[in-house]
Amino acid sequence: MFRSVFTLCAALLSALGISTAQASDSPENKRELTVKPGDVIVNQDKGQWSAIKILAVDQWPDGSSAAHCLTYKAVPTKPSLESLQQAAVLVWHAPIDAASFRKDWELIGNQVPTKAELVGFVEYLKLTDFPRYVAFTGQDSKEIVRNANAHYQRAYALGDQGKKKEAIAEYTEAIELFPLFYEAIDNRAFTYMELGMLREALRDFEQSLRVNPNGVSAFFSRGECLMKLGDLKAAESVFQEGQNRFPEQRAMFTKFLEQVRALRRGG
Template sequence: MRKSIATFLAALGTPLRRGLENFAPSQQLVVKAGDVLVQPAPDGKSWSALKVFAVEGATAHCMTYEPSTVKPTLDTLAHAAVRMAHAPRATASLAEGWELAGNQPASARELQGLKYMDFELYVHLTGQDVGAIMSTATEHFERAGMHAAEGRSIEAINEYGKAIELYPAYTDALDKRAFAFMELGLYEKALRDLDESLYLNPEGMSAFFSKGECLMKLGHLDEAQAIFIEGQERFPEHATQFNEFLKRTRAFALTGRPA
């Protein structure tokens, strides 16, 4: 029995050992767009893989995959989960210690993730006209504004969404869609847009203030108070507005009813 168990346990490590035996790290590799690189983890228990989207000077723009227990191939990576849609690396860090698994141009699906991480690079790699994209996004934004002015919040939300889909960093559209969600009482959805807007533009006063209002409406009173207190310091020209809502939040905490 002991021998059988030992044999079984030893067999568990066989696939990985075989994979390591087949590992042929490159030396002085000069990476190019489409290159797929693999290497075993330092502990020898998993494999890492990445695909190079583009090379700009000393920087390689890459996509990384989730670690796997077997050596990745082009075929297996076609169905592998993506860990990071955009992970810039120094080209020098890829010159050694990686094996070139092959070259496979990025698919439209893979580049879609890059759209939200580096829009300029996404447009360049997909060969699109950034002017045309922005023009169409602006048309949707303006159409949404007309809907909002006429009280058609759902139609406005849909049009803002189209603008954001075209240009994910469109902070004005994110803010306006959040305001439309707030009009409908959909504060959690509004909060997601406001957080995204503030990630892109931390100095957005309207988004910051509205985040506090959403938190207050959702009953997250401590967080809302923190926003309104911080807002008086960050945006002193709007201190009165932040202070007014700080008072409302504190009243809500006492009465249990939003002001």
């Protein structure tokens, strides 16, 4: 999984003009660079200088490592620590295979990442590793969950009162505090459906399934949204998969599968 993430991020940076390719073993590249948090490294490619600041480094059991990077926009002259203080940021956070920097990159110094520089990394942790996010930011996980639940309860009450847009705002606050709160994601999606905002609902159901892959309500409702949006082929695939994935709800999936197939036959 991490390798695929590294590949995608390397491809993105390459498209933006930042090279992460490893050089041949030429004399000037004999010394390999091992990056650590705070390192600022530069690379010259096609007359342009790229700079990256290492925010954190994760070591994996297989011996590989991920460097969490902040990247700056390329400039025509070699950057310095001083010039980078005013430089424009290109990407606030990208996880890249640390081995990509062993050759062709030059260390120009080390500076502890500031709170502002860590914004992208912190948001990444929040969405991908919530326990680490809590520890990294020094927050109280129980307090976060308590506050998120308070927003959830207010949203539920507002929904009962017919104040759907206000309910969506409260569900959003709950999700922002606690991205793993799939019940809040589901309820926001259902509220979007009630407002006829099917694409927004579909987006939420897909987000919910990333958090809770076995959520039968989110899985089924994803198919329902696709059907109502006219993407009948995708909806058919969802309902067909649901028959086997959720055997206790097979009848419901079968009913909607037949409806979708009838719509497809009718053109």
